[in-house]
Amino acid sequence: xxxxxxxxxxxxxxxxxxxxxxxxxxxxxxxxxxxxxxxxxxxxxxxxxxxxxxxxxxxxxxxxxxxxxxxxxxxxxxxxxxxxxxxxxxxxxxxxxxxxxxxxxxxxxxxxxxxxxxxxxxxxxxxxxxxxxxxxxxxxxxxxxxxxxxxxxxxxxxxxxxxxxxxxxxxxxxxxxxxxxxxxxxxxxxxxxxxxxxxxxxxxxxxxxxxxxxxxxxxxxxxxxxxxxxxxxxxxxxxxxxxxxxxxxxxxxxxxxxxxxxxxxxxxxxxxxxxxxxxxxxxxxxxxxxxxxxxxxxxxxxxxxxxxxxxxxxxxxxxxxxxxxxxxxxxxxxxxxxxxxxxxxxxxxxxxxxxxxxxxxxxxxxxxxxxxxxxxxxxxxxxxxxxxxxxxxxxxxxxxxxxxxxxxxxxxxxxxxxxxxxxxxxx
Ligand code: EPZ
Numbered sequence: 001x002x003x004x005x006x007x008x009x010x011x012x013x014x015x016x017x018x019x020x021x022x023x024x025x026x027x028x029x030x031x032x033x034x035x036x037x038x039x040x041x042x043x044x045x046x047x048x049x050x051x052x053x054x055x056x057x058x059x060x061x062x063x064x065x066x067x068x069x070x071x072x073x074x075x076x077x078x079x080x081x082x083x084x085x086x087x088x089x090x091x092x093x094x095x096x097x098x099x100x101x102x103x104x105x106x107x108x109x110x111x112x113x114x115x116x117x118x119x120x121x122x123x124x125x126x127x128x129x130x131x132x133x134x135x136x137x138x139x140x141x142x143x144x145x146x147x148x149x150x151x152x153x154x155x156x157x158x159x160x161x162x163x164x165x166x167x168x169x170x171x172x173x174x175x176x177x178x179x180x181x182x183x184x185x186x187x188x189x190x191x192x193x194x195x196x197x198x199x200x201x202x203x204x205x206x207x208x209x210x211x212x213x214x215x216x217x218x219x220x221x222x223x224x225x226x227x228x229x230x231x232x233x234x235x236x237x238x239x240x241x242x243x244x245x246x247x248x249x250x251x252x253x254x255x256x257x258x259x260x261x262x263x264x265x266x267x268x269x270x271x272x273x274x275x276x277x278x279x280x281x282x283x284x285x286x287x288x289x290x291x292x293x294x295x296x297x298x299x300x301x302x303x304x305x306x307x308x309x310x311x312x313x314x315x316x317x318x319x320x321x322x323x324x325x326x327x328x329x330x331x332x333x334x335x336x337x338x339x340x341x342x343x344x345x346x347x348x349x350x351x352x353x354x355x356x357x358x359x360x361x362x363x364x365x366x367x368x369x370x371x372x373x374x375x376x377x378x379x380x381x382x383x384x385x386x387x388x389x390x391x392x393x394x395x396x397x398x399x400x401x402x403x404x405x406x407x408x409x410x411x412x413x414x415x416x417x418x419x420x421x422x423x424x425x426x427x
Pocket of ligand 1: 023027123124165166167168192311336
């Protein structure tokens with residue numbers, strides 16, 4: 001089945017859209033539930049392919065996992081009966097690396113297929129391994145099978161200074177340290193909202209994690225954690241995608257169920273380009289209202305770790321700037337090959353040149369529809385934004401990538417006035 005999105009662009013987006021639970025928090029919190037040893041109930045999970053994959057992976061380990069309508073998942077890890085996580089499902093998803101910290105913390109052992117995920121440049125996990133080794137784990141890589149084996153008779157707290165700021169390594173080592181003996185101090189850590197969300201979840205299970213959201217995290221290890229109920233935060237990147245789409249279509253969109261402080265870098269850039277971004281509270285939810293009436297002005301930015309401009313929104317933001325007045329200079333500091341969307345944007349008429357990590361986007365008058373292919377999740381989001389801006393029909397192919405991270409993308413966009421249809425074609 002080749003499915004694609006058919007978009008007839010140039011429709012002004014207007015109305016209200018509600019943001020789902022955060023993918024990158026969910027994909028860490030689901031494996032983290034293993035540490036509880038007892039049932040946990042997770043709420044506000046997004047209905048996306050990555051969450052389904054993790055459900056299947058946990059079931060493959062023997063855990064009881066039930067999903068109900070409305071983004072609820074009950075995980076009972078007490079029936080886990082294997083430490084072998086080497087299936088194809090594990091190797092095809094990046095976030096399966098969180099099984100390393102969760103299983104080491106809970107059982108002192110795991111055999112794990114090396115992670116896959118979006119192709120956006122080299123994605124080593126040396127910092128994850130360095131952290132686990134510092135806690136006392138022995139780790140062997142079996143390159144012939146693309147598998148790592150980790151084992152620890154007892155994890156012991158340690159001081160760890162990460163060489164690079166890594167979301168994955170920060171969370172992974174935090175998971176293992178939550179059940180280690182003694183105190184762990186993590187320095188030079190990531191401060192992304194989902195790092196804080198995972199720390200809050202660990203604390204709800206009885207862990208002692210302090211400092212998440214700052215540069216230093218202190219974890220007092222606990223012998224045992226317990227089950228709990230926990231609701232995932234709203235998705236920062238989905239929020240940013242709708243904010244950008246609203247501005248890109250010169251629209252007027254209220255984006256509900258958001259945490260405005262998570263969005264400051266994006267709000268600032270959109271306002272610099274001429275959009276209005278207003279924060280509000282309707283008594284139930286925080287919301288952001290994005291309004292744009294004119295052609296955007298070119299703006300330049302660099303992707304940075306939080307609270308800087310997130311790499312995950314670099315691609316949609318670039319799509320937006322393709323028709324801005326002037327030249328925008330975009331520097332991708334986090335992943336060196338995150339420009340795969342550029343050749344597709346060019347097919348729509350965008351004028352973009354690339355030199356190493358820097359893209360120069362010379363604003364054109366208009367984009368025109370074409371057949372284009374997503375190469376990774378956020379490239380897919382960028383192509384959707386571009387399709388909404390383009391005259392005529394744009395067909396976005398390879399939408400399996402988009403399914404991994406955006407809940408009900410087409411119906412959410414349709415509800416605010418987009419002409420977008422998902423077409424499922426028989427092969
Ligand atoms: C997470 O990836 C997200 N994925 C990514 O989102 C996101 O782009 C990225 O963080 C940055 O915010 C998940 O949460 C599942 P990193 P992760 O470790 O953890 C280098 C999306 O579209 N590095 O913070 O893999 C690395 O090469 C996805 O939702 C090492 O050198 O990213 C990169 O240059 C894509 N050694 C930088 O650090 C390591 O051991 C940041 O990577 C780990 C990372």
